Each structure stands twice: as structure tokens, then as C-alpha cells.
Amino acid sequence: xxxxxxxxxxxxxxxxxxxxxxxxxxxxxxxxxxxxxxxxxxxxxxxxxxxxxxxxxxxxxxxxxxxxxxxxxxxxxxxxxxxxxxxxxxxxxxxxxxxxxxxxxxxxxxxxxxxxxxxxxxxxxxxxxxxxxxxxxxxxxxxxxxxxxxxxxxxxxxxxxxxxxxxxxxxxxxxxxxxxxxxxxxxxxxxxxxxxxxxxxxxxxxxxxxxxxxxxxxxxxxxxxxxxxxxxxxxxxxxxxxxxxxxxxxxxxxxxxxxxxxxxxxxxxxxxxxxxxxxxxxxxxxxxxxxxxxxxxxxxxxxxxxxxxxxxxxxxxxx
Amino acid sequence: xxxxxxxxxxxxxxxxxxxxxxxxxxxxxxxxxxxxxxxxxxxxxxxxxxxxxxxxxxxxxxxxxxxxxxxxxxxxxxxxxxxxxxxxxxxxxxxxxxxxxxxxxxxxxxxxxxxxxxxxxxxxxxxxxxxxxxxxxxxxxxxxxxxxxxxxxxxxxxxxxxxxxxxxxxxxxxxxxxxxxxxxxxxxxxxxxxxxxxxxxxxxxxxxxxxxxxxxxxxxxxxxxxxxxxxxxxxxxxxxxxxxxxxxxxxxxxxxxxxxxxxxxxxxxxxxxxxxxxxxxxxxxxxxxxxxxxxxxxxxxxxxxxxxxxxxxxxxxxxxxxxxxxxxxxxxxxxxxxxxxxxxxxxxxxxxxxxxxxxxxxxxxxxxxxxxxxxxxxxxxxxxxxxxxxxxxxxxxxxxxxxxxxxxxxxxxxxxxxxxxxxxxxxxxxxxxxxxxxxxxxxxxxxxxxxxxxxxxxxxxxxxxxxxxxxx
Numbered sequence: 001x002x003x004x005x006x007x008x009x010x011x012x013x014x015x016x017x018x019x020x021x022x023x024x025x026x027x028x029x030x031x032x033x034x035x036x037x038x039x040x041x042x043x044x045x046x047x048x049x050x051x052x053x054x055x056x057x058x059x060x061x062x063x064x065x066x067x068x069x070x071x072x073x074x075x076x077x078x079x080x081x082x083x084x085x086x087x088x089x090x091x092x093x094x095x096x097x098x099x100x101x102x103x104x105x106x107x108x109x110x111x112x113x114x115x116x117x118x119x120x121x122x123x124x125x126x127x128x129x130x131x132x133x134x135x136x137x138x139x140x141x142x143x144x145x146x147x148x149x150x151x152x153x154x155x156x157x158x159x160x161x162x163x164x165x166x167x168x169x170x171x172x173x174x175x176x177x178x179x180x181x182x183x184x185x186x187x188x189x190x191x192x193x194x195x196x197x198x199x200x201x202x203x204x205x206x207x208x209x210x211x212x213x214x215x216x217x218x219x220x221x222x223x224x225x226x227x228x229x230x231x232x233x234x235x236x237x238x239x240x241x242x243x244x245x246x247x248x249x250x251x252x253x254x255x256x257x258x259x260x261x262x263x264x265x266x267x268x269x270x271x272x273x274x275x276x277x278x279x280x281x282x283x284x285x286x287x288x289x290x291x292x293x294x295x296x297x298x299x300x301x302x303x304x305x306x307x308x309x310x311x312x313x314x315x316x317x318x319x
Numbered sequence: 320x321x322x323x324x325x326x327x328x329x330x331x332x333x334x335x336x337x338x339x340x341x342x343x344x345x346x347x348x349x350x351x352x353x354x355x356x357x358x359x360x361x362x363x364x365x366x367x368x369x370x371x372x373x374x375x376x377x378x379x380x381x382x383x384x385x386x387x388x389x390x391x392x393x394x395x396x397x398x399x400x401x402x403x404x405x406x407x408x409x410x411x412x413x414x415x416x417x418x419x420x421x422x423x424x425x426x427x428x429x430x431x432x433x434x435x436x437x438x439x440x441x442x443x444x445x446x447x448x449x450x451x452x453x454x455x456x457x458x459x460x461x462x463x464x465x466x467x468x469x470x471x472x473x474x475x476x477x478x479x480x481x482x483x484x485x486x487x488x489x490x491x492x493x494x495x496x497x498x499x500x501x502x503x504x505x506x507x508x509x510x511x512x513x514x515x516x517x518x519x520x521x522x523x524x525x526x527x528x529x530x531x532x533x534x535x536x537x538x539x540x541x542x543x544x545x546x547x548x549x550x551x552x553x554x555x556x557x558x559x560x561x562x563x564x565x566x567x568x569x570x571x572x573x574x575x576x577x578x579x580x581x582x583x584x585x586x587x588x589x590x591x592x593x594x595x596x597x598x599x600x601x602x603x604x605x606x607x608x609x610x611x612x613x614x615x616x617x618x619x620x621x622x623x624x625x626x627x628x629x630x631x632x633x634x635x636x637x638x639x640x641x642x643x644x645x646x647x648x649x650x651x652x653x654x655x656x657x658x659x660x661x662x663x664x665x666x667x668x669x670x671x672x673x674x675x676x677x678x679x680x681x682x683x684x685x686x687x688x689x690x691x692x693x694x695x696x697x698x699x700x701x702x703x704x705x706x707x708x709x710x711x712x713x714x715x716x717x718x719x720x721x722x723x724x725x726x727x728x729x730x731x732x733x734x735x736x737x738x739x740x741x742x743x744x745x746x747x748x749x750x751x752x753x754x755x756x757x758x759x760x761x762x763x764x765x766x767x768x769x770x771x772x773x774x775x776x777x778x779x780x781x782x783x784x785x786x787x788x789x790x791x
Contacts, residue, residue, distance in 0.1 A: 031540060127692025140706075143699040226699035316696060316706045316752055 083111065091303050095150040098310050105310065112311035115304055119262070120312075128315040135231050135255065140315040143228040145220040148319035152217075154309035155270050157300075160261030163220055163230075165208070167251035169243045172203065180205070181238045187213050187224045188233065231255060263305055265296035350539060350601040351462045353593070354452065357620025366436030367445065374491065377498035389500050395744065401677060404714055404744075406684045410676040417669040422548075424662035426555040428653065429638065430562040434549065435615035440541050441599065443492070443534035447485055448599070454481045459596075485535045486527060493526030539600035543611060553610065557658065558641040559651045563616050565594075565605040565636050566644060573605075576629060587635050591625055594618035594636060604636055683719075684712035684746075687769045687782040694787045702756040703788040709736060711771065711780065712746040720774040723751070727768045728786055730759040753786060760788045 016023040027033075046052065050062040086107045090098065098104050117126060124130050128139035137145065145163070146156050168177065176199060183196025200206060200213065208221040215223035222230040231241055244253040261267065272291045273283040300308070312318070354360075379386040381399050388397040396403040403410065425432045434441060454477050455465040468474055497519050498506050509515040515523075533541055542549050556562070565588075573588035588605070595603045597618055602611040604618045622636040642648040653659050690706035698704050713719050723736045734752040741747055753767065764785055771780030 029540070029544060031537065032544070125692065127690065129693030129696065138693075138696070140693055140696045141698055141704075223699070227697060227701040228699050314750070316704060316750070317698075 086111075087303055090306065093306075095154050095306050095309050095313075098306065099150055099313065105314075108307045108310045109314055112307040115300075115308055116311055119300065120308065123259075128312060133232060135257070137230065138228070139312050140317050141228055142317045142319070143223060143226055144317070144319070145215070145217075145222065145230070147217050148313075148317060150309050150313040150318060151270075153312050153318070154305060155267065156259065157305050157308055157312075158261070158263045158270060159267035161220060161259040163246045163257040165221075165241070165246040165248065165255075167243060167245035167248040167254055168203075169251065172242070176203070177239060177242055180242055181235055184224050184238050185233070185235065188227060188229070190225075230257075260299070261297070262300045263296075263298045263302065265292060265298050266302050266305055268292060268296060348601070349462070350599065351452070351457070351459045352448065352599045352601075352617075353596040353621075354449070354457060355593075355597055355617070355621050355624060357617075357623065359616030359620045363436055363445070363615060363617070367442045369437060370439070370442055374495045377495065377503035385502055387499065388502070391500055393744065401680065402714060402716075402744075403680075404684065404712065406712070407676065407680060410673055413669045413672040413676070417666060417673065420662055420665045420669065422552070423555050424659065424666060426552045427557065427560055427656075427658050427662065430556065430560055430614040431549070431552050431612070432614065434542065434552070434613035438548075438613075440533060440546065441613055441615065443488070443530060444538045444599065446488065447534040448538070450484050451481055482535075485531055489527035489530035489534075490523070492530045493523035496526055497522050539611065542600060542613060549610065549613075556608075559656055561638045561640045561643075561650075562608060563604060563612070563614050563619055563636060564608065564639045564641075564644055566634070566639065567605070568644070570605065570635050582629070582631060587626070587631055589625060589629060593621045593625055597621040680714075682713075682715045682778050683771075683773075683780055684710075684714060685769075685771060685780045685782050686710045687751075687784045689784055689787070695789065697757075697789070698754065700756075701758075702754045703760065704752055704754045705786050705788075707751045707753065707769070707784060708748050709751050709769065710746050710748045711739070711741055713741040713743055715778075716743050718742050719776065719778070721771045721780065722774070724770045724772070725753060725767055726770055728753070728755060728765055731755045731767065731786070755786065755788075757788070760786075763788050763790050 012025045014023045014025050028036075047060075048062070049064045050066055051059045052062065053060045086104070090104060090108065093101070093104065098108055116128075123134075123136040124139050125136075130136035130138060142148065144152070146152055146161060172180070179196055179199050180203070183193050183200055186193040186196060197213075200209075201211075206213070208216065208219055209224055210216050210221070213224040214226075215221045229238075231237055240253070241255060244251045244255065246255045246257050248254040268291055269288070272286055276283040276286055376387060377385065384397065386397075386399055390397060394405055422433055452462075456462045465474070465477075494506065494510070501519065506515065506519070509519075537545070569586065570588035571586040573586050573590045576589040594605065595601070595618075597620070598604070599615065599617065600611040600613060602609055604612065616638070619636050619638070623633045626633050626635060640648075640650065643650060686709075688708045688710070690708070694705070696704045696706070709723070711721060718740055720738060720740050722738045723733065725731055725733050732754045734754065736749060736751040739747060739749065751769075764787055767784055767786045769782045769784060773780065
């Protein structure tokens with residue numbers, strides 16, 4: 001064939017002619033042909049090694065036994081294997097110990113973003129700040145109903161929280177409500193309101209909000225003297241809260257404010273440890289068989305809650 | 320075919336007359352190019368010798384470390400005393416731009432200079448064919464005789480020697496390439512103790528195999544069928560580009576020479592075919608400019624040697640522009656050629672950018688990223704808090720101690736950004752909180768400057784960011 005190359009007219013053709021232009025039957029470059037045969041060979045090898053031919057119910061399996069889902073699972077296992085030493089270490093640490101250890105802190109924060117997004121962001125917002133007026137607590141400010149130390153945040157997540165304020169629609173006269181609304185606004189702005197304070201004390205508001213109206217951490221009552229409002233600083237909204245209360249089942253218009261319990265087990269354990277420390281006992285000596293009966297619900301693992309507590313603490317408002 | 324042949328209106332032979340001049344080399348004939356000495360041959364050796372940098376460069380040491388090391392795992396390029404981090408990678412794009420335009424500029428001036436004198440494909444092929452010529456014979460006749468000879472021990476050992484040498488060159492090429500990316504001396508240690516990493520091994524093997532295949536077997540086929548630059552460079556020619564060309568006006572009509580013949584009545588070309596014999600891609604330059612020509616100038620050397628023998632002046636084949644050959648036009652000086660001026664300007668721009676980059680390399684990389692979610696937080700005392708992530712990369716070779724401060728916002732207090740010690744090449748992200756009382760804010764968007772002072776140093780660190788607050 002090679003000797004014909006200089007004389008294309010003597011080369012055979014394929015019989016195809018368009019406007020007098022013949023398609024010649026010159027050979028392809030040899031390296032190109034070899035590459036073509038090689039790719040054909042690769043297809044055959046591929047068909048033998050990998051799942052390929054679709055049959056009636058399923059495809060051929062291939063000698064390597066490779067599947068997409070297995071590859072995914074293997075990769076996932078690799079990620080988990082990489083995380084395992086950190087998670088194991090984290091499980092044995094308290095939240096305060098995590099805060100003190102920069103490496104573990106970085107790991108806890110880094111691995112909590114998805115956890116927070118999946119479980120918390122629906123109410124509290126992706127960055128810990130809920131949409132304005134949505135009525136969920138902001139986790140990035142320095143005002144904490146139940147305390148802002150990392151221990152207290154851990155407890156809040158584990159135990160869940162449910163605020164409580166009775167509806168006052170039937171207990172107060174409208175002008176008394178107006179006066180209390182004014183008192184709340186004045187307190188937030190740092191303005192003294194003697195008449196309001198007298199009514200606040202007379203109607204028993206101090207029992208929950210405290211004699212100084214700064215709220216009581218153990219009850220989770222709101223601080224009325226700072227600039228941050230649990231629901232809203234708008235006068236109508238304050239009036240609504242006073243009239244209908246929070247989580248008062250007897251009032252249909254009551255505000256609903258419930259944080260779910262994420263681990264009953266952890267909340268019991270944290271409580272028991274706190275009591276033990278208060279009694280001067282070693283919390284590591286607690287006999288958990290007395291405290292736990294094995295039926296405690298766990299929506300999130302202890303490690304996940306620790307990570308979230310640290311993550312929330314690092315939003316900028318942790319104490 | 321018969322159908323066409325029977326059609327009297329179409330003269331197939333006319334149709335293909337032009338095409339028949341083309342000899343399309345599809346690789347089934349091995350080209351054994353004759354080697355002749357000459358000026359362009361020397362030039363080619365000089366051009367090729369640039370590649371010795373590839374083999375020797377990695378062994379140069381500077382301050383106890385490899386002088387030029389492209390350290391991919393550490394994400395840094397070390398070039399003598401300069402360390403380039405990914406943040407400075409824009410200089411690499413300028414460098415690439417520089418060389419791309421250099422290729423274009425040189426091509427528009429003097430053709431495929433890169434192909435002819437520098438290209439790794441033609442350079443390695445030249446070395447491989449030189450070895451082959453020494454072992455199997457350096458003329459087509461000797462090579463054919465060798466390949467037709469019976470398989471004796473002698474032929475086998477000569478073949479083994481050739482392939483061995485080829486593979487050895489390939490191997491050295493691979494090792495030398497890898498040596499730019501890892502400590503060269505350590506690499507040899509690892510190679511001899513069989514501890515070299517799998518990645519390095521795969522790269523060395525690919526280079527060995529690739530070199531062996533491309534320079535040993537594919538040769539000019541790469542230039543013909545695979546190389547994109549070969550196609551690209553052709554379009555950069557214009558009628559002022561000087562290329563190795565055959566002066567047909569002087570050379571034709573060509574004829575074999577007789578003793579004592581007078582050249583004034585005939586063409587200068589004696590049809591000795593030596594220009595074809597020396598061509599590494601096997602083309603005939605007398606058929607004009609063509610895709611296979613890598614403008615190596617070896618045919619010029621060859622033709623000049625024949626001109627000497629026939630007592631004619633040099634330059635029947637010479638570097639000449641289309642205008643010079645066909646219109647007898649004088650050579651246009653470079654500064655009057657629009658293309659060259661534009662290419663030159665881009666080259667200058669890229670070069671000044673690279674020089675600026677190298678002389679203005681910052682010893683640190685400072686970034687302050689404003690938290691997006693939430694943009695600001697109202698605190699219980701009525702102040703507004705913004706959160707920032709501060710990242711400071713230390714590009715010096717020493718640990719630095721930095722003290723941070725903020726400027727530009729009256730009454731702003733910086734929290735959580737303590738003095739930091741940063742190790743060389745490390746970046747530590749730290750959270751910073753800035754608080755301002757609401758009464759002191761007069762706009763919802765106020766510029767704020769983060770400043771870092773490096774202890775015992777003049778390094779200035781500065782980053783302008785924004786402080787955001789609710790609409791007033």
C-alpha cells in the first residue's frame with residue numbers, strides 16, 4: 001500500500017463520489033489503527049471486569065465486583081476512620097476541656113456545622129441568629145435565658161427547654177396591662193418607672209422575673225432590663241405576651257416556645273454529676289445503674305451534644 | 320470508480336495533479352536522516368543544550384536546600400531565596416502568558432524556532448536517532464541492510480544496546496523531572512533503597528515509557544498528527560516571516576550536473592536530493608512551505624555544502640520571507656511590523672508584572688473575613704457586635720509575633736484577638752469580635768481597618784473591612 005502513496009489516483013476507492021470528489025481507500029496511519037484496536041480491547045476488558053451488560057433483572061456483575069454504592073461506603077468509612085480518633089478523644093472530654101484545647105475546639109467547630117444545620121438551624125438560623133420576628137432565641141448575643149456558660153448550654157440542649165408565663169388577660173385590668181407594658185419598655189431603656197415597678201411587684205411579676213426585673217436563670221425567665229427581647233420590643237407584642245403568656249395551655253393565643261429534648265440520658269447524667277459536685281462527692285464515682293434505667297431517649301449522641309454546645313458557645317456570645 | 324472513469328467530463332488526473340505532489344508520511348517508512356555538519360546543526364546543538372538544565376538544575380543547592388524546588392505537598396515554590404505561596408500564583412499565570420506570547424512572537428519573526436531547536440519531541444528524537452544511526456547505520460541503505468540482516472547474536476546485542484540506551488535516557492528524563500518536585504539527592508537515596516513513593520515511581524515510569532515511545536518510535540509522527548503547537552504555529556506566519564525556503568526562481572529548472580557545466584543557462588539546483596535526505600521529518604523543502612517543516616534549517620546546511628562543491632554561492636535554500644522570494648521586496652524591519660510590536664508590548668507587560676511580583680512579594684498574607692450569618696448582633700447593653708475571622712499567613716522563614724489593633728471606628732472595642740505567634744508557612748484562623756455602642760454609629764456600613772504589628776520587624780499588616788449595623 002505504501003508505494004501507492006505518491007499516486008493517489010491509483011489507489012482504490014470506496015465507490016463514493018460527491019460532485020466528482022472520490023473517497024479514496026487509503027490506509028489509516030498505523031499508529032491510529034493500533035490505537036483503535038487497543039481501545040476495542042479495552043472495552044472488552046472493561047466488560048469483563050466491571051458491571052456492564054444489562055440482563056432481565058440485573059446487569060452482569062463483573063469480575064472485580066465493583067459497585068458505586070460500595071465505593072461510596074468505602075469512602076465514607078475512610079472519612080469516619082479519619083474522624084474516629086478525634087471523636088474517641090472528644091467522648092472522654094468535658095465541654096470545658098474541649099474549649100481549653102485549641103485542636104479539639106477546631107475539630108468540634110469544624111464538624112458541628114452540618115450537625116447544627118440538620119438539627120438546630122430550622123429554628124435558630126444557620127449562623128445562630130434566627131430571622132427577625134420569628135420568635136426564636138438568638139444564640140449569638142450575650143443574653144442567655146438559662147445561662148451562657150458552655151456547661152449551661154450543654155444542659156439546655158440535652159434537657160430541652162420550655163418557657164412558662166401565665167396568661168394575664170383575666171387577671172389584669174387593661175390599664176394595668178398598659179402600665180406594665182410601659183414599665184417593660186422603660187426598663188429596657190434604663191428609664192426609672194416607680195409606678196410601673198410598684199405594679200410589677202404588686203402583681204407578682206417579680207416571682208419569676210426577679211425583684212430587679214433581670215430574670216432568674218434557674219427559671220429561664222426573661223431579663224426585662226436589657227436591650228434584647230425574647231419575642232419583640234414592639235409595644236403591641238409586649239402586650240400580647242402579658243395578656244396571653246407563654247406556653248399557657250389555657251389560652252389559645254399563648255406564645256409557644258419549646259426547645260425539644262435532645263438527650264434525656266445526658267440530661268439525667270449532667271444533673272446527677274452536678275448534684276454530686278454540690279454534695280462534695282466525686283462525680284466519677286456515681287453508680288449509673290441507680291440513675292439510669294436504660295429507657296432514656298437519645299435524639300443526639302452525647303458527643304454530638306458536646307460538639308454543639310461548644311459550637312454554640314463560639315458563636316460570639318458564650319460566657 | 321468505474322462510474323467516474325467513464326464520465327468524460329471529469330478528468331480525475333487533473334483533479335489530483337496538485338495532490339500527487341504531497342507525500343503523506345503515515346509512519347510506515349522509517350526516516351533515516353543523513354547527518355551533515357553546518358551552522359544550523361551547531362545552532363541546533365546549542366538549542367538542545369538548554370535542556371541540560373532539566374537534568375542538572377535539581378542538584379543546585381542554595382542555603383543548604385534545593386535551589387529550585389516545586390514543593391507541591393507543602394504548597395510552595397522555592398526559587399533560591401524566594402518562596403512563592405499559592406496566593407502569589409498570579410505570577411505563574413503571567414509567566415505562562417510570557418512564554419505563550421514569546422512563542423507567538425518568535426514564530427511570527429522566524430517560524431517554528433521552538434519546533435526546530437528547542438522542542439522536547441524533536442530534541443529527544445534527535446538524540447535517539449543519533450544513537451540509532453551510530454548502532455544500526457546512519458544512511459537509509461545501511462539501516463535497511465541492518466534490518467534485513469539475519470538475527471545473529473551480534474545483531475541482537477546491537478538492538479539490545481540501542482533499546483537499552485533509549486530506555487536509560489527515558490529513565491533519566493523521568494527521574495530528572497521528578498527531582499524538581501522533591502529533594503533530588505533524597506530521591507536518588509530512595510531510588511537505590513527502593514523506598515521511593517508510588518507517585519514518583521508512576522511518574523518516572525510514565526516518562527520513561529513516554530520518552531521511549533515518542534522519541535523512539537513515533538518521532539516525526541507526533542509533529543504531523545499529534546502536536547497542537549505545530550498546527551497553532553502555522554497561523555502565526557505572515558508574508559514577512561523568514562522561513563527556510565527554497566529559492567525556486569534561482570533553482571529551477573533543476574537538473575543533474577555535468578562536469579564543467581555553466582550554471583548561467585540553467586537552475587542552480589542539481590537535484591542531488593540531499594535536502595530531503597537530511598530532513599528529520601522526511602519532507603522535500605523544494606515543494607514549498609508545508610506542515611511537516613519544523614524549520615530546523617538542516618536542509619540549508621546540506622544545500623550550502625553542495626553549493627560549495629559546485630562552486631555556486633550559498634543560499635539556494637535559506638531563511639527568507641515570502642515577500643522576499645516572490646515579490647523581491649526588501650526585508651521589513653521588526654519595529655515596522657504591527658504583529659511584532661503588539662507581541663512585544665504584551666511581552667513587556669507580562670515581564671514587568673513578573674518583576675513587580677518578585678520585588679513586591681509580601682512577607683505575610685493577611686485576610687479578615689466578615690461573618691455573614693448574622694452580619695451583626697445586638698448585645699444586651701445595646702452595643703452592636705460584628706464577628707470576623709482573621710487569617711494571617713506567615714511567609715517569612717521565622718516565627719513572628721503579632722499584636723493586632725483596629726482603626727477607623729470611634730469607640731470600637733476589639734475582643735478575642737490576642738497577640739499571636741505564627742510559625743513559618745502557617746496560617747492560624749482566629750475569631751475577632753468588634754463591639755461599638757449603637758449611639759456611636761452614624762451609618763449602617765462603616766469602614767474599619769485591622770492592623771497587625773510584628774514584633775522586632777518593620778512588616779506592616781493591614782486589611783480594610785467593614786463594620787455593619789442595623790439601619791439607623
